[in-house]
Amino acid sequence: MECSLAVQSFSQKKLFTSVIEDLVKQGWSVQQNSLPEKLQQDLVDEINYFDNKQLLLPAAIGRHHEKQFDQSIRSDRTLWLDGRSKTQLTFLNFLEAFRLNLNEQLWLGLDEVECHYAVYDKGSFYKRHLDAFNGYESRVVSVIFYLNKDWQETDGGSLKLYSTKDTQTVSSVLPERGTCVCFISSEIPHEVLPAFRSRMSIAGWFRRQSIIEKSLGL
Known part of the structure; x- marks a missing residue:
């Protein structure tokens, strides 16, 4: 048991180091084998359970008083993780170590992490956007x-990351199980292409409270 925990700790540290090196170099990172297989399967089982309970709802764009629903821009369904289960607590503890x-390593002053399950049904997409909202910019690292096994290019649903300077x-x-993507929220435009089969993921943001949010008590 102690050996297993040591291996897991080493694997996590290696992941964090690789991501941080990439963020410094280019502002984004793509890593394979990011989570233990058992945790990935537990997360998939929980998504399916909540989905069967119809708890994943159409996702909004914007935050707080600016929130709106526009399925011409975004058509996935989401459910926020709140630590309600052992599986969520395990994953959130992992993200806390990441934070x-x-x-x-980067002195980012990150205060917290937020994340949600996301399911893209067949035909769903999310058009090009930035994760840091104008005026708030509390999301620092996305x-x-x-979580999908055996994803093929013909299944669609790829995540496209763009240069900060142009449309390149x-x-x-590919949204293949075990892949982790990390990027600077205010610098890397990105989009999710239409998926041709059900596509499951967890999207999260490492945050620091913005001046506006502090003034509003958010």
């Missing part, structure tokens, strides 16, 4: 974990 490493694609990522 601490980002702060330790992170995505993919810097990476096109």
